[in-house]
Every structure is written in C-alpha cells, then in structure tokens.
Amino acid sequence: MSSFCNMQISSTYTSKTVLMNFSDINYLAVAASALAAFALGALWYSPVLFSKVWQKEVGLSEDDFKNANMAKTFGGSFVMMLIMSFGMALLVQGHGDQSVGAIAGLYHGLFVGIFFVGTSMAINMLYENKSMKLWLINAFYQIIFLGIMGLILGAWH
Numbered sequence: 001m002s003s004f005c006n007m008q009i010s011s012t013y014t015s016k017t018v019l020m021n022f023s024d025i026n027y028l029a030v031a032a033s034a035l036a037a038f039a040l041g042a043l044w045y046s047p048v049l050f051s052k053v054w055q056k057e058v059g060l061s062e063d064d065f066k067n068a069n070m071a072k073t074f075g076g077s078f079v080m081m082l083i084m085s086f087g088m089a090l091l092v093q094g095h096g097d098q099s100v101g102a103i104a105g106l107y108h109g110l111f112v113g114i115f116f117v118g119t120s121m122a123i124n125m126l127y128e129n130k131s132m133k134l135w136l137i138n139a140f141y142q143i144i145f146l147g148i149m150g151l152i153l154g155a156w157h
Contacts, residue, residue, distance in 0.1 A: 025089045026157050033088070033152040034081040037145035041077070044141045057134035085149050088112065092153040105154015106147050113143030 045051050055061075091112070092105045100108070118139040125135045 022090075024093050024157075025086070026093060026153070029093075029153050029156040030082065030085045030089050032156070033149040034078065034085040036148050036152060037081045037085070038074075038078050040145050040148065041141065044137075044144075050137045053133065054137050057131055057137070081145075084146070085153070088146065088149045089153050092150055093157045100154050100157070102151050102155035105150035105152070107150070108154070109146040109148065109150025110143060112150075113146035117142045117146065 043049060045054055088109060092100050092108050121139045121142065122135055125131075
C-alpha cells in the first residue's frame with residue numbers, strides 16, 4: 001500500500017522529482033465536497049432554478065422521470081462526484097503543500113471547471129447540435145460545483 005500512496009513522478013523539464021502522497025488527502029473533505037456538489041445539483045436542477053428549462057432542452061417528459069431508475073441515476077452521479085472530488089483533492093492537497101487554502105482551492109476548482117470541463121462539454125454540445133441554453137445550465141453547474149469542491153478541499157486539509 002505504501003508504494004500506492006507514494007507515487008514518484010519524474011519531470012523531463014526539471015531534475016526535480018515531484019512526490020504525490022495520497023496520505024495527504026483529507027478523505028472526509030473529499031466526501032463533504034462531493035456531498036456539497038450533490039446538494040447543489042439537487043437545487044440547480046429543481047423547480048426553484050432550472051428543472052423546467054433543462055427538461056425542455058434535453059427533451060424529457062415527466063413520464064420519462066417516472067420510468068427512470070432514480071437510484072441508479074443519483075447513486076451513479078454521487079459516485080462520479082466522489083471521483084471528481086478525489087481528483088480535485090489530488091490537485092489541491094496531494095502534493096503536501098499546506099499553503100493551498102480556501103481561495104486557492106476555489107481558483108483550482110474554477111479553473112478546472114472553466115478550462116477543462118466547460119470547454120469539453122461545449123465541444124460535445126456542438127457535435128450533438130444541442131442548444132447554448134443547455135450548455136449554460138449544465139456547464140455552469142459543473143463549474144460552480146468544482147469551485148465549491150476546491151474551496152472545501154483547500155480550506156479543510
């Protein structure tokens with residue numbers, strides 16, 4: 001297990017060896033940030049915010065939801081959020097640098113959300129010929145929850 005927790009990654013650009021230590025990860029913060037992302041999703045895709053517009057844009061009816069396996073949908077999405085939170089923790093906490101605080105964690109999350117997730121979603125939406133409105137709803141949810149994840153992980157290491 002110790003070899004898994006202490007991966008050495010050599011860089012060809014410098015002679016410095018970067019040590020990524022999985023034991024630096026605060027797993028409670030990982031779970032809390034995934035739960036925060038899940039809670040945001042419950043609000044984001046609720047009638048209070050964007051559920052009706054989102055439902056129209058993806059072409060789903062109320063019957064589609066009644067016939068869906070919601071345990072699979074919610075359970076699967078929470079597992080994916082845990083994985084994303086762990087990945088964010090590697091960026092924020094995984095190198096043992098305790099100087100990454102809440103604001104730097106927030107920036108990490110927002111930058112990953114904007115420059116990787118949002119753009120990747122936009123590429124898919126372009127090829128799928130989906131609306132800009134759907135991209136805005138889905139991408140901004142991801143960007144905001146990644147920012148929240150980074151904030152929690154940066155503050156709580």
